[in-house]
Amino acid sequence: MDTSADIFTNDEIVTRARARLAPAVWDYLTGGAESERALCGNRLALDSLAFLPRVLRDVAERSTATSLFGRSMALPAFLAPIGSLSLFDKEGALASAAAARAAGVPCFISIMSQPALEEVARAEPDAVLILQIYVRGDRDWLRQVVGRAEAAGCAAICLTVDSAVYGRRERDLRNRFSSAAAVDRVNFDDRKSVQITTEQAALSWDDVAFLRSLTRLPLILKGILHPEDARLAAEHGADAVYLSNHGGRQLDHCVPALDQIEAARAAIGADKPVLVDGGFLRGTDIAKALALGATAAGLGKLQGLALAAGGRAGVETMLSLLKAELSNALALLGCRTVAQLDAALLRRTQPGLSSSVLSTFIGQRQPQT
Numbered sequence: 001m002d003t004s005a006d007i008f009t010n011d012e013i014v015t016r017a018r019a020r021l022a023p024a025v026w027d028y029l030t031g032g033a034e035s036e037r038a039l040c041g042n043r044l045a046l047d048s049l050a051f052l053p054r055v056l057r058d059v060a061e062r063s064t065a066t067s068l069f070g071r072s073m074a075l076p077a078f079l080a081p082i083g084s085l086s087l088f089d090k091e092g093a094l095a096s097a098a099a100a101r102a103a104g105v106p107c108f109i110s111i112m113s114q115p116a117l118e119e120v121a122r123a124e125p126d127a128v129l130i131l132q133i134y135v136r137g138d139r140d141w142l143r144q145v146v147g148r149a150e151a152a153g154c155a156a157i158c159l160t161v162d163s164a165v166y167g168r169r170e171r172d173l174r175n176r177f178s179s180a181a182a183v184d185r186v187n188f189d190d191r192k193s194v195q196i197t198t199e200q201a202a203l204s205w206d207d208v209a210f211l212r213s214l215t216r217l218p219l220i221l222k223g224i225l226h227p228e229d230a231r232l233a234a235e236h237g238a239d240a241v242y243l244s245n246h247g248g249r250q251l252d253h254c255v256p257a258l259d260q261i262e263a264a265r266a267a268i269g270a271d272k273p274v275l276v277d278g279g280f281l282r283g284t285d286i287a288k289a290l291a292l293g294a295t296a297a298g299l300g301k302l303q304g305l306a307l308a309a310g311g312r313a314g315v316e317t318m319l320s321l322l323k324a325e326l327s328n329a330l331a332l333l334g335c336r337t338v339a340q341l342d343a344a345l346l347r348r349t350q351p352g353l354s355s356s357v358l359s360t361f362i363g364q365r366q367p368q369t
């Protein structure tokens with residue numbers, strides 16, 4: 001594995017990942033549902049905001065630090081849950097957890113990821129791990145999974161609520177590619193609960209209340225977009241709402257989570273964390289989300305690409321580049337801390353052209369033969 005010491009930009013991460021990944025795996029990682037409007041819309045939302053910076057505010061000393069559930073973070077970012085990490089690097093979640101720990105950011109562990117949660121927790125006792133759950137069984141099953149998260153020392157649990165059915169990802173259908181067939185779901189004893197079950201499609205707010213009753217760990221609901229659902233999440237005891245359209249992989253033509261931050265904030269108040277993801281590739285992207293009221297931004301595809309480009313060192317490099325970019329953005333916006341970012345620093349604009357590989361790889365398919 002290379003050390004990634006020679007990677008200076010996240011652009012290079014995308015280029016290397018593209019060269020290393022088999023075409024069907026590239027498509028699985030970077031593609032979206034159906035016509036990929038939601039996938040492309042996530043980037044368009046970020047690119048539709050321009051900065052209106054302030055100057056002469058003494059930004060010699062700056063900090064990108066923040067906190068989540070009382071735990072400090074070096075950067076208002078986190079590694080989003082990804083189910084098939086071992087497709088991009090054989091270490092899978094071990095690599096992501098190690099890089100997140102080194103960079104001082106939380107790491108969501110998808111219940112679909114590899115190796116098992118307990119192995120990751122043993123290897124990275126100082127990492128802030130958050131187990132992301134897909135419900136693939138009855139309430140006894142859920143109780144047992146929550147018990148595992150508590151025993152493994154997870155900092156929180158996260159229930160994904162945007163996946164009543166699996167999105168129709170047409171690149172995968174065309175490639176005859178199935179991640180379920182390609183990856184061993186080691187967090188499931190019987191290994192067969194991989195397909196979306198009736199339990200998952202039947203989830204309701206009653207199940208959130210039940211999950212809330214099972215644990216004192218902070219509870220995050222992932223995949224919220226409607227402000228009324230953000231309000232219901234808080235009412236049912238969620239400690240944070242995680243705004244997401246699943247990277248454009250579930251419902252096509254879905255609003256970008258970025259555009260729902262202000263409404264979610266208004267619905268749940270100033271105190272609870274609002275997490276967001278979808279299209280985040282730059283420090284400036286993170287600055288925009290925070291200026292709108294988010295607490296931290298999640299990295300999905302960029303995490304997978306960094307793993308493919310250089311394993312755990314690749315993810316660590318990617319996170320340190322984002323931190324450098326965010327620190328630069330703070331200085332040039334006239335802010336010393338991330339708390340000083342606010343909506344007065346943003347203006348709506350027409351998304352223009354970009355010459356960066358990083359901003360343009362979305363929507364780029366492998367050439368068809």
Ligand SMILES: Cc1cc2nc3c(=O)[nH]c(=O)nc-3n(C[C@H](O)[C@H](O)[C@H](O)COP(=O)(O)O)c2cc1C
Binds near residue numbers: 081082111112245277
């Ligand atoms: C390859 C891949 C696998 C994913 N697996 C999961 C998962 O197991 N659980 C989940 O809640 N979200 C999953 N997601 C969605 C991410 O957590 C996140 O919401 C999304 O990737 C954010 O958008 P971005 O990729 O544009 O950063 C996955 C995303 C990708 C790209």
